[in-house]
Amino acid sequence: MALIQIIVNSLIIGSLYALVACGFSLIYSTNKFMHFAHGISVVIASYLFYLSLNTLKINFIISILLVLILTGLFGIFMYKVFYGPLQKRKSSNIVLLIASVGILILFENMIMLVFGTTVKTINSDLTKSIEFSSFIITPLQIIIIVTSLILLLLLYLLMKKTKIGRNMRAVSDNKELASIIGIDYKKVSYYSFFIGSLLAGIAGIFIALEQTLEPTIGTNLIVKGFTGSIIGGITSVPGSILGSYILGIAENFGIWYLSSGYKDAIAFTLLFLFLLFKPHGILGINKGIKK
Amino acid sequence: MQKVKIFLALFILIVLIGACSSQNNGNSNSQSSEPIKLGLLLPLTGEAASWGQNSLAGATLAANEINSQGGIGGRKIELVAEDDKCSADSVSAIQKLINVDQVTGVIGPICSASGGPALPIAESNGVPVVIVAASAPKLTEGEYIFRVYPSDSFQGKEAANFIYNTLGKKKIAIVYVKNDWGEGIKNVFAPTFRQLGGEVIYEDGVLQTDKDFKTLITKVKESGAEALYLPVYPAGGVSALKQIKEMNLNIPVIGGDAFDGEEFFKSDYAEDTIYLVARVNSPEDFKAKIKNVKGFENLEVAIAAPLAYDALRVMTEAIKNTGSTNKAGIKEALKQTSINGVSTSKIEFDSVGDLKQVAYDVKVVRSKKSVYR
Numbered sequence: 001m002a003l004i005q006i007i008v009n010s011l012i013i014g015s016l017y018a019l020v021a022c023g024f025s026l027i028y029s030t031n032k033f034m035h036f037a038h039g040i041s042v043v044i045a046s047y048l049f050y051l052s053l054n055t056l057k058i059n060f061i062i063s064i065l066l067v068l069i070l071t072g073l074f075g076i077f078m079y080k081v082f083y084g085p086l087q088k089r090k091s092s093n094i095v096l097l098i099a100s101v102g103i104l105i106l107f108e109n110m111i112m113l114v115f116g117t118t119v120k121t122i123n124s125d126l127t128k129s130i131e132f133s134s135f136i137i138t139p140l141q142i143i144i145i146v147t148s149l150i151l152l153l154l155l156y157l158l159m160k161k162t163k164i165g166r167n168m169r170a171v172s173d174n175k176e177l178a179s180i181i182g183i184d185y186k187k188v189s190y191y192s193f194f195i196g197s198l199l200a201g202i203a204g205i206f207i208a209l210e211q212t213l214e215p216t217i218g219t220n221l222i223v224k225g226f227t228g229s230i231i232g233g234i235t236s237v238p239g240s241i242l243g244s245y246i247l248g249i250a251e252n253f254g255i256w257y258l259s260s261g262y263k264d265a266i267a268f269t270l271l272f273l274f275l276l277f278k279p280h281g282i283l284g285i286n287k288g289i290k291k
Numbered sequence: 292m293q294k295v296k297i298f299l300a301l302f303i304l305i306v307l308i309g310a311c312s313s314q315n316n317g318n319s320n321s322q323s324s325e326p327i328k329l330g331l332l333l334p335l336t337g338e339a340a341s342w343g344q345n346s347l348a349g350a351t352l353a354a355n356e357i358n359s360q361g362g363i364g365g366r367k368i369e370l371v372a373e374d375d376k377c378s379a380d381s382v383s384a385i386q387k388l389i390n391v392d393q394v395t396g397v398i399g400p401i402c403s404a405s406g407g408p409a410l411p412i413a414e415s416n417g418v419p420v421v422i423v424a425a426s427a428p429k430l431t432e433g434e435y436i437f438r439v440y441p442s443d444s445f446q447g448k449e450a451a452n453f454i455y456n457t458l459g460k461k462k463i464a465i466v467y468v469k470n471d472w473g474e475g476i477k478n479v480f481a482p483t484f485r486q487l488g489g490e491v492i493y494e495d496g497v498l499q500t501d502k503d504f505k506t507l508i509t510k511v512k513e514s515g516a517e518a519l520y521l522p523v524y525p526a527g528g529v530s531a532l533k534q535i536k537e538m539n540l541n542i543p544v545i546g547g548d549a550f551d552g553e554e555f556f557k558s559d560y561a562e563d564t565i566y567l568v569a570r571v572n573s574p575e576d577f578k579a580k581i582k583n584v585k586g587f588e589n590l591e592v593a594i595a596a597p598l599a600y601d602a603l604r605v606m607t608e609a610i611k612n613t614g615s616t617n618k619a620g621i622k623e624a625l626k627q628t629s630i631n632g633v634s635t636s637k638i639e640f641d642s643v644g645d646l647k648q649v650a651y652d653v654k655v656v657r658s659k660k661s662v663y664r
Contacts, residue, residue, distance in 0.1 A: 002509055009505040118552075119526035121533075123559040129537045136538050211502040212529045212558075220500045255506040261469050261496040 005135040006252050012141045014248025015148035016210070018241045019203035020225030021232070022155060023196035025240035028229070029172040030185075030192040033096040037078060037103035039222030041197045045071040045204025046213050047111055050120055068201045075197025076190055078103060104218060111215040120213040127209075144206050151202065152241050155195075159237060164191055172235065223264075227271045233284020242282060246270075326369035327362075327616055329354075329606065330388035331599075332399035332409060333423075334377035342401045342595040346423050347372060348587040349599035350398055352580060353607070363611050368603075377402040381409035389416050395616045396420065398602045401595065403427035403471050410436055419609070419622045421602040424595060427471040428479070431644040435622050439602045439638060441569040441649040443472055446522075446547060447479030449651040450567050454518055454545060455487040457653075464493035464516035466507065466531070468523040476522045476547060492516050497523060502530040508538045522547035525555040532560040556656040563656060565664060570650040571634045573597050597634040605630055605638050 020042060027035045045067050052063040082103055086096055126140035159165040170178040171188045179185050207217070224247065225240075232243025247267060254266040274281060331350055333343040354368040362368060371392045375381035381400055388394045389412070397413055397420045400406045406425035413420045414433035422430060422438035431438050454460050463484055467473035473496065481491050493514040495507060508531075511519060519535075521528060521544055528550060535544065546566035555561055571594040578592040590596075609624035610616065625640060632638040639647040655664040 002513055005509050006506055009503075009509070012505070013503050118554040119529060120554075121529055121558040121560070127533065127537055129539060131539065138537050212526050212533075214526050216500075217502070252506045256510065259495050260466075260501065260504070260507045261498060263501060264498060 002256070006256055007249070008135045008137055008141075010249040010252040011145050011245070012137075012210075012248075013251065014245035015145050016203055016206060017221075017224050017228045017244035017247055018152060019148055019199050019206070020221050021228035021240040021244045022152060022237050023199035023203075024222070024225050025229045025232075025234055025237050026155075026168075026199075027192050027196040029235045029237070030168050030188055031083070032175070033083075033093040034100060034226075035078075035083075035196075036097065036100040036222055036226070037082075037107070038100075038196065038200055038225065039218030039220075040104045040107040041071055041075060041078075041200035042204040042207065042221050043111060043215065043218040044074055044107065045201035046208035046217075047115055047215075049205050049208045050115075050122055050213055054120075054122060064205055067205060068198050071201030071204065072194045072198040075193040075200075078197075079189060079193040104222070108215050108218060115215065117215060122208050122213075124209050140206075140209055144210065147202070147206075151199065152238075155199070156238060158195075164188075168192060224267060227267050229281070230271055230279075231274050231281055233281025236281070236283040239281050239283030324366050326367040327610065328369050328371055328392055328394045329603065330385070330392060330394035330397040330399075331370055331372040332375050332381060332385055332388065332397055332405070333372060334401050334405065335372065335374040337376040337378070339377040339401050341591070341593065342424065343374070343377075344587070344590060345593050345595035346399065346401060346599035348581050348584055348590055348592075349596035349601075350603045351587070352584050352596075353600045353603040355584065357604075357607055363607060364614070368607060375400055375402070375405040375409065377405055379404070379408045381405035382412065385409040385412050389413065389418055394418065395610065395618065396606050396621060398599060398606060399423050400425050403430065406430045407471070417618050417622075419606070419618055419625060421606050421625070423599045423602050428475045429471070433644075435618075437605075437625050437640050437644040439598055439605065439632070439634065439646065440571070441651075442643075442645045443475040444479040445645075445649045446567060446569070446651070447476040448483050449649075450476070450520060450522075450545060450547070451480050451483035451487060451489075453567065453651075453653060454520065455484060455489050458518060458543060458545075460518040460543070461489045462492045462515065462517045463489060463520055464511045464514055464518070465491060465520045466493075466495050466497060466504075466511070466523065467521075468499050468527065469496035470499060472547075472549070473522050480520060480522075497527060499524065499527065501527055504531045504534050505538065508534055508540055512538065512540050516542060518543045518545060520545050522549070524549050525552060528555065529558045529560055532558075532564060536560060551654070551661065556661045557659050561656040561659075565653060565655045567651050567653055570652050571598060574633065577633050594634065597632075601630070601632040601634050601638055604632075 024038045048067045048070055049063060052058045052066055082099055083096055086099055127138045129136050129138045167183045167188050170183055171185045175185050228244030228247045229240040231246055233239030250270055251263055251266055254262055333346050334340055335343045350370060354370050358367045371394060373384035373388055375384045388397060397418055401424045403425040410420060410430055414435050419435045424440045426440055426443045428442045428444040454463060465477055467477040484491055493511055493516055519542055544564050546564055548568040550566040551568045573594050577597055581592050581596050582588055605628055608630050609621050609628045612624040613620040629639045637648055641647050653664040654661045
């Protein structure tokens with residue numbers, strides 16, 4: 001009885017982690033720096049959704065579309081205003097990493113200023129539970145799992161079958177070579193930031209509906225997304241998705257056998273083990289000189 | 292070079308102006324003899340700023356009242372306020388109060404996070420402190436530390452009594468937030484509940500950042516608990532209650548005083564949740580008096596004002612009883628002092644330095660409002 005429930009719980013949280021992780025991994029693979037501010041895209045999406053739905057009383061579907069577009073544009077904004085100029089100055093990836101943490105804190109504080117620090121909730125009809133013989137799930141949670149899986153499949157197809165996807169993979173493989181054959185890697189960066197942030201936007205909307213809103217949730221989410229990416233292989237988008245589900249399962253079984261308080265410890269232990277013994281993750285590829 | 296000179300000149304000017312203005316303050320307060328300096332260690336800015344401003348207002352009102360009656364033995368009370376930002380900045384703030392201002396006693400802090408690092412400094416320097424609102428049980432461990440706000444340990448005890456005797460639930464699950472506050476409550480709750488004859492059937496701590504409790508709730512469900520005691524913060528609490536409803540865990544949920552805020556009971560999922568909160572009075576005529584204090588006309592008066600008012604009064608009463616500003620003497624006097632408070636009817640300290648008598652209210656959320664149960 002409990003076993004199936006735990007697997008369901010793992011899938012729900014794994015889907016949320018996967019949505020964060022695949023955007024992060026997409027941006028990493030085309031730009032080759034850690035965009036930790038990705039976490040704030042999720043938070044901004046949830047607060048925009050709250051603003052649109054609860055304060056401005058805009059229709060549910062329109063709110064979703066609005067938030068997704070705005071979050072995607074926010075991704076482009078971050079690249080244009082913060083990372084682009086730094087890259088132009090040939091700043092090292094460490095500088096970009098520090099900048100990304102700075103952006104995360106900056107926008108976290110801006111959200112605190114605008115919305116306040118108190119916890120906010122969005123009430124929805126989608127949380128009336130459905131009871132099966134061996135587990136309980138809500139319609140929203142089914143939507144979360146199904147939508148994530150469809151989106152992740154679409155992302156995979158986008159990467160494999162479309163021209164822009166091919167360009168992204170080319171830039172991810174070798175930026176210089178890609179630009180020699182005429183691929184505009186700047187454009188590819190914009191695309192990756194837009195799509196990655198849009199996926200974060202979807203995660204943000206789901207989190208707003210499924211959990212509660214606080215300005216500081218971004219840090220925790222990006223840490224989990226990052227861990228998922230490392231487990232699966234940060235350079236591989238499908239890998240990061242797989243890694244996120246593994247993380248979800250590990251956390252929930254950890255809670256079942258140990259205690260809830262060890263949740264983050266489990267995530268970090270996994271992260272540490274993978275960094276030590278399999279730094280390129282399960283599906284990531286080891287580029288560079290091979291022995 | 293020219294620029295440096297201008298800067299230097301400006302700097303000296305600013306320092307001089309600052310010195311003059313503080314000199315003025317000093318002069319206005321010391322008439323017949325040296326004033327008695329009392330330090331205020333409060334979050335004047337940051338997340339708990341409204342608590343800090345309320346405390347400042349309450350303490351100022353108490354000091355004004357005492358000074359208008361001629362002070363203590365002809366000596367006026369002078370307040371020196373320092374900002375601890377509800378954080379470990381309290382260390383430098385309290386060091387300044389003790390070493391530079393050489394205060395006779397300290398009123399504050401509001402936050403346990405500030406009190407934890409700062410109060411041992413007061414203790415080792417032998418400066419008496421009356422805490423206004425920081426509630427972590429450990430804070431009053433020192434000889435010199437007293438508190439006019441109920442310690443969290445009382446809350447655990449009250450909750451155990453309420454659940455066992457009033458609700459009649461004998462098997463309890465406890466899920467607490469892993470920090471000073473949550474663990475402090477749990478460490479008193481669990482043994483008390485067992486002593487009463489009940490069984491703590493499940494016990495687990497959660498991280499303050501955690502929002503996903505589904506597997507935890509599955510465990511509580513499997514444990515067969517008759518009620519759930521949930522001392523966590525509103526952000527986690529609302530998430531937990533939502534998931535408790537979703538997972539059809541139909542047992543009463545009892546929370547801690549952290550649930551006593553609009554952000555909690557305005558949410559859809561708080562309905563029927565019971566929580567215990569210490570009774571702190573804030574009568575209307577007292578609120579009116581606060582609003583008459585210069586500079587606080589527009590203050591939204593909250594419970595920190597009567598608490599700080601009482602803290603200052605109990606401190607000055609002890610100084611009066613000592614007859615001098617001997618700090619060890621004041622500490623001894625504080626142990627004996629008893630006054631009629633505003634926040635609570637009688638302020639007297641037990642052997643630890645906490646209030647002897649504390650009353651708790653049991654509230655329940657009904658139609659998005661908090662009502663007495």
